[in-house]
Amino acid sequence: MPYAAPRICQCGRVVATGMRCGCQAQRDRERKARHDQNRPSARQRGYDxxxxxxxxxxxxxxxxxxxxxxxxxxxxxxxxxxxxxxxxxxxxxxxxxxxxxxxxxxxxxxxxx
Structure with a gap:
């Protein structure tokens, strides 16, 4: 069964099919951290x-x-x-x-x- 070729990430690294580049994971962590800063705590949302x-x-x-x-x-x-x-x-x-x-x-x- 043939495999798909690796791809080139925006940062220039070669990434295997089905995998994520480290820079993508870092961007996701930063985006989630920005979102969590604005999110009220569970207690503030009613989960007391x-x-x-x-x-x-x-x-x-x-x-x-x-x-x-x-x-x-x-x-x-x-x-x-x-x-x-x-x-x-x-x-x-x-x-x-x-x-x-x-x-x-x-x-x-x-x-x-």
Whole structure:
């Protein structure tokens, strides 16, 4: 089976197919750091001790991920609340997810919207 040829990065380095150049990874780290500087902390976004208590109770009654059926570990907002406190606390907007589905599948779905 033939392999694709390596490519030349913008910095001039030869990069194997399917790999990322170090300069690209560095740019991504810098971009994410700039974004995180402007982002409120989890506590400021509402994920405080009250949330932890409610999420734990929710997961006690909803033990399976709605996407894959694995044991759920995360309470996710089906519709992103974007600071809307009423939507944030609406249990009808909560869904149990496993860590994998929350960190990969759900994030990919939200990026496509």
């Amino acid at each position: 001790s009250k949330w932890q208590k409610e999420a734990k109770a929710f997961l006690a009654t909803h033990s399976r991920c709605v996407m894959c059926g694995a044991p759920s570990r995360v309470v996710d907002h089906a519709t992103p609340h974007k600071g809307n406190r009423k939507l944030f606390w609406s249990r009808s907007n909560w869904q149990p997810l496993c860590t994998f589905c929350h960190s990969s599948r759900k994030q990919s779905m939200e990026k496509r919207r």
